[in-house]
Amino acid sequence: MPPWLEHFAVAVCAISGVLAAAGRGVDLFGVLVLALVTAVGGGTIRDVCLGAEPVFWIQNPSVTVTALLTALATFVVARFWRMPLRALLVADAVGLAMFTIVGAEKSLQYQESGIIAVILGVITGVAGGIIRDVLCRELPLVFRQETFLYATAATIGSVAYVLLYRFAPSVPMPGLIGMIVILLLRLAAIVWKWRLPVFDSRT
Amino acid sequence: MPPWLEHFAVAVCAISGVLAAAGRGVDLFGVLVLALVTAVGGGTIRDVCLGAEPVFWIQNPSVTVTALLTALATFVVARFWRMPLRALLVADAVGLAMFTIVGAEKSLQYQESGIIAVILGVITGVAGGIIRDVLCRELPLVFRQETFLYATAATIGSVAYVLLYRFAPSVPMPGLIGMIVILLLRLAAIVWKWRLPVFDSRT
């Protein structure tokens, strides 16, 4: 994973954390927390569950600097300009793809089983956003149909990556393939409004 | 602890996670997350606080499979049949008893003090449900009187277990006794509507 791509993904998550604060009376500190939590929350849970401590952002503090500077910049810029929401959706899909596969890769490096790699990949990809939504008192976006296969794309790409890695060692760059699967699925789901069924009960 | 009992307890927690999603517009992915979090959330916090990493469900991934399959089955079944809520309450009390004592036992194995064993036992028993309720934007059920001594039963049974273990080594199977205490207290509290006092302040 080239470092600039990691910083790009962190920055995108940070922006999504800041924008979630809109209209809630959140001050500058709250915005910084939301940015940081969205960017590093998923990977932190992954590392803590694996026992890979100190967690990644302590081992590599530059990602926290990227997240905080991006949040500061967004805090200022969003006052004066409309944010390019469509471009952000695409950037966010890139971030989701990257975080998910990085999470699955790290689990495999720790010799964990395939199902754990998939679960920790998805946690890395989506848990930061869940914490962001909990802090903003929203039902997590990834639990809602309108989000169009966000976590589902992460799951499918993660499964594809793990299967290729385990059973098709001759295929080059399984991680890149997994990322492309997530990215294409997510973008297709946005364009054609693909949804998962909603839970419905008789009780 | 027989493995089938652990899988039973995990399945019961997973069902309670799914049912909490009712009427909230949560999609299939959200249901799976709620099920998993309810089933393994408490034990994860326990392991992470103890330093027992990788956490139990990474060491034993079959519990995540049980939780996910149970959630899928409940997702389908709850559309067509009324869930047997009374039977589930009893099953849930079994799960509470089991998780709590398993959590206290694990702490004692790590040579922690009695009070820590009680606290980690209760965390193992109730924290998954607290996270479930936070994700669903509800005041945690275990904080409410109407829940009838849920956490209190866990606390008392956990104290009984630790006391027997420490001061009455001749008594056989203290863990089983602790579980029975929790189960009976919880069921009695449901039947006779026992409650804890609510916090009330003058400020």
Place this chain on the structure above:
Amino acid sequence: MPPWLEHFAVAVCAISGVLAAAGRGVDLFGVLVLALVTAVGGGTIRDVCLGAEPVFWIQNPSVTVTALLTALATFVVARFWRMPLRALLVADAVGLAMFTIVGAEKSLQYQESGIIAVILGVITGVAGGIIRDVLCRELPLVFRQETFLYATAATIGSVAYVLLYRFAPSVPMPGLIGMIVILLLRLAAIVWKWRLPVFDSRT
């Protein structure tokens, strides 16, 4: 850090956890959880991210006893007397100052970089309160302007401490200086109602 000061800070946090329960129908167990989470939540996240496990309250269970006894006493007392809210604000500022600097100190002991020491210091100081507010379904107090530089005071004092520690080794007791900075800033912010700007966006 003298132990009585640590217990004092834990007790103050526990009281703030209990008072957050007012008017929400939270029962005695919920009050104990809120007290414990507010008192030890921030330090737990710090220890888990650092890999300093078992976490501090397992290594030193007496702080949990202090938190639980304080919560019980508050539960009883708050029914009959008005709580001295002003005195509590000052006590809470002392607790914030202490927890923050203790958190930053511990990070430096683990050889982490300055920015990580500041971040973990602030987490130690404010994260317990954030979890308390999430459990009570409130927007975290520290994200709101009306809280008057709570986290900002922690950040500035934490930065002052780390800078002195790193670049001015001849200055005695940098930790005490950092605490005084936090305490004075926080109290001044309350008196003169200093605020951070709120996030505002055009989207």
